[in-house]
Amino acid sequence: MDVNGLKASLAQDAPPPVLSSALQALWWQKKGDWHRAHRCAQDAKGRDGAWAHAYLHRVEGDAGNAGGWYRRADKAPSDAALDAEWDEIAGALLKS
Numbered sequence: 001m002d003v004n005g006l007k008a009s010l011a012q013d014a015p016p017p018v019l020s021s022a023l024q025a026l027w028w029q030k031k032g033d034w035h036r037a038h039r040c041a042q043d044a045k046g047r048d049g050a051w052a053h054a055y056l057h058r059v060e061g062d063a064g065n066a067g068g069w070y071r072r073a074d075k076a077p078s079d080a081a082l083d084a085e086w087d088e089i090a091g092a093l094l095k096s
Contacts, residue, residue: 003091020044022052023093026086029056047073048093055089058082 001009001016006027009016015027021044028037034056041053054069059082070077078085 001094003087003094006090006094020048020093022048023090025049025052025056026090026093029059030086034059047075048096051075051089052093055082055085058085 001018006019006023007030010027010030015024019027021040025037025040025044028034028040038053038056041049041056043049044052050069050073054066054073054075054077057063057066057069058078060066063077067077078088080088
């Protein structure tokens with residue numbers, strides 16, 4: 001699956017079962033369910049989960065909390081447009 005395939009799957013009621021918790025977090029956020037996305041991010045482990053978690057707190061507008069998660073992900077805080085960062089993270093996670 002690539003980013004376009006992931007976006008196409010948003011027409012479904014649930015994320016594809018093959019997605020990691022971090023990708024499920026991004027999926028739910030894109031569907032407009034931040035709280036469900038956050039629960040998925042909390043379940044996600046490692047740097048991938050931390051990166052998705054950072055993004056969610058950036059969406060929320062909580063830069064301080066996002067900064068801590070970016071550090072855990074070993075990523076610099078993003079100043080890209082939110083949609084562009086979503087694409088970046090989703091693309092990287094789909095390749096890993």
